[in-house]
Amino acid sequence: MIELSNVSMQFPVPRRYIDYMMWPLKTRKYYPVLKQVNMSINEGDRVGFLGVNGAGKTTLLKLIGGLLYPSEGAIYVNGFHTCMQNLKARRDVGFVLNEERSFFWRLTGIQNLEFFGVLDNLQNDALHYRIKELIKLVGLTESGDRLVAGYSSGMKQRLAIARGLLADPRILILDEPTRALDPKAVEEIKTLISGKIHDQTKRTLLIATHRFDEVEELCNKVCIVKNGSVIDYRSIVELRSEYRTIQEYYHHIIKKEEQDEF
Amino acid sequence: MNFRKIFIFIKKDFIIESSYKLSFVQSMLTSIFPIISFFFIGKLLEGTSSVALDNYGGKYFPFALIGIAFVRYFQLAVDTFSGSIKRAQMAGCLEAILSSQTDPRSMVVMSSFYSFISAGFQLIVMFVVAFLFLGFEFSNTNVPATLVTLLVSLIMFISLGILSAAGTVIFKQGEPIGWMFGVVSALLSGAMFPVSVMPDWLKDIAAVFPLTYSLDALRLALLKDQSILMISRQLVIISTIAFALFPVSLWVFKWAIEKGKQDGTLMQY
Numbered sequence: 001m002i003e004l005s006n007v008s009m010q011f012p013v014p015r016r017y018i019d020y021m022m023w024p025l026k027t028r029k030y031y032p033v034l035k036q037v038n039m040s041i042n043e044g045d046r047v048g049f050l051g052v053n054g055a056g057k058t059t060l061l062k063l064i065g066g067l068l069y070p071s072e073g074a075i076y077v078n079g080f081h082t083c084m085q086n087l088k089a090r091r092d093v094g095f096v097l098n099e100e101r102s103f104f105w106r107l108t109g110i111q112n113l114e115f116f117g118v119l120d121n122l123q124n125d126a127l128h129y130r131i132k133e134l135i136k137l138v139g140l141t142e143s144g145d146r147l148v149a150g151y152s153s154g155m156k157q158r159l160a161i162a163r164g165l166l167a168d169p170r171i172l173i174l175d176e177p178t179r180a181l182d183p184k185a186v187e188e189i190k191t192l193i194s195g196k197i198h199d200q201t202k203r204t205l206l207i208a209t210h211r212f213d214e215v216e217e218l219c220n221k222v223c224i225v226k227n228g229s230v231i232d233y234r235s236i237v238e239l240r241s242e243y244r245t246i247q248e249y250y251h252h253i254i255k256k257e258e259q260d261e262f
Numbered sequence: 263m264n265f266r267k268i269f270i271f272i273k274k275d276f277i278i279e280s281s282y283k284l285s286f287v288q289s290m291l292t293s294i295f296p297i298i299s300f301f302f303i304g305k306l307l308e309g310t311s312s313v314a315l316d317n318y319g320g321k322y323f324p325f326a327l328i329g330i331a332f333v334r335y336f337q338l339a340v341d342t343f344s345g346s347i348k349r350a351q352m353a354g355c356l357e358a359i360l361s362s363q364t365d366p367r368s369m370v371v372m373s374s375f376y377s378f379i380s381a382g383f384q385l386i387v388m389f390v391v392a393f394l395f396l397g398f399e400f401s402n403t404n405v406p407a408t409l410v411t412l413l414v415s416l417i418m419f420i421s422l423g424i425l426s427a428a429g430t431v432i433f434k435q436g437e438p439i440g441w442m443f444g445v446v447s448a449l450l451s452g453a454m455f456p457v458s459v460m461p462d463w464l465k466d467i468a469a470v471f472p473l474t475y476s477l478d479a480l481r482l483a484l485l486k487d488q489s490i491l492m493i494s495r496q497l498v499i500i501s502t503i504a505f506a507l508f509p510v511s512l513w514v515f516k517w518a519i520e521k522g523k524q525d526g527t528l529m530q531y
């Protein structure tokens with residue numbers, strides 16, 4: 001269970017050296033990234049976060065994952081406060097970063113998993129068994145012993161999913177899991193997420209994406225983020241009564257929001 | 263922090279480091295070439311007497327060797343933590359590491375172990391080369407005093423290193439502690455020449471830098487067989503700084519990480 005209550009996030013406006021020199025005592029300016037977000041996510045939910053670049057999707061997921069602390073408000077993951085009880089809150093969260101470079105390229109896929117597995121407190125035999133299991137799950141059995149430097153983008157993404165699952169977390173956060181992948185790799189990753197990761201374990205999945213088909217196939221709830229605000233959050237079953245597709249729903253909500261703003 | 267985690271960091275860094283074969287050879291040569299230069303400078307100064315050097319056995323080469331070798335080693339202790347943060351930021355691994363189930367403070371300490379082993383090996387190679395080929399002698403060495411001085415000095419410089427890493431998290435580039443140690447302290451603390459040859463006002467500044475006391479104690483223990491009791495003044499100063507600074511540095515580092523998480527600047531470099 002994830003609870004967000006009045007969560008706001010602001011980032012400081014970067015200052016240049018000249019600013020520090022000329023006005024050393026001037027207070028720092030901040031710009032808002034998320035504004036007063038309230039939402040709760042139930043166990044087993046698969047939530048797709050939709051929104052344009054810079055809307056605040058990744059920030060929201062990083063806040064839930066305890067990688068960032070909110071400027072205001074509180075986030076509880078399975079009852080643990082993400083700032084006050086950061087390690088405990090993160091215990092049940094796996095993060096699949098979209099950063100290809102988040103691996104050590106001069107290590108093999110298995111060596112990378114071994115490194116991150118030890119950091120996740122997995123012990124000897126359990127770790128090796130888990131790595132074997134995950135490598136098979138993500139379809140890297142043949143290439144686990146190859147250096148990550150020689151992996152394709154799709155393979156690195158599979159490895160990132162395996163890393164996110166190392167500690168067998170109940171919540172898996174995926175930040176644009178199919179970004180920069182070719183259509184075949186996109187299909188493979190989607191099958192992996194829906195078939196093997198969710199259906200077999202009923203994990204909670206939080207997926208930031210730009211792809212409507214991904215939300216359609218992988219999620220049971222949709223959250224639309226615009227200019228740092230959650231403007232709509234509902235189940236796909238619910239929105240089906242009004243809209244034919246996720247795309248139609250998304251454009252309608254965005255348009256409505258713009259009209260309201262105007 | 264546990265041994266399995268320390269081992270996995272060492273293993274990871276060893277595999278990465280050994281995959282760059284030329285870099286390993288270069289770093290070895292970089293540690294040996296300067297001592298050869300100072301061996302010949304020592305030759306040049308042979309026969310000239312210096313009161314300042316008399317306190318340390320009277321010869322320039324052994325004096326300079328200890329200065330170069332240990333400043334290099336302590337410099338590493340200061341730089342390695344911020345270096346590992348910078349490398350992880352630039353390689354894009356920092357976020358992945360910080361999203362694991364390990365405390366960031368343990369992480370930054372463990373990420374430096376390989377550097378200490380590797381630099382310790384280079385330190386030993388420098389003294390072995392000096393002993394075998396350049397006439398350096400251990401006949402006047404007090405081993406317990408040397409080891410104790412090295413240990414407390416390392417704790418002190420590791421603390422400065424962790425502060426420097428906190429500076430890297432906050433300031434990104436141009437953090438002041440590493441610079442202060444590398445440029446100012448190495449110059450004024452008597453790495454290449456005795457502090458006593460400097461004018462009085464510079465001696466006063468040198469007295470502020472902990473490196474001055476570490477080098478002084480190491481030289482007296484290695485070259486003049488002075489015991490722990492005889493170098494107790496220096497050891498008390500170094501130990502006081504070390505044991506006061508260590509918990510402070512860990513607290514500041516934790517604060518820096520939390521500040522980075524609050525400001526969203528942890529991954530910026």
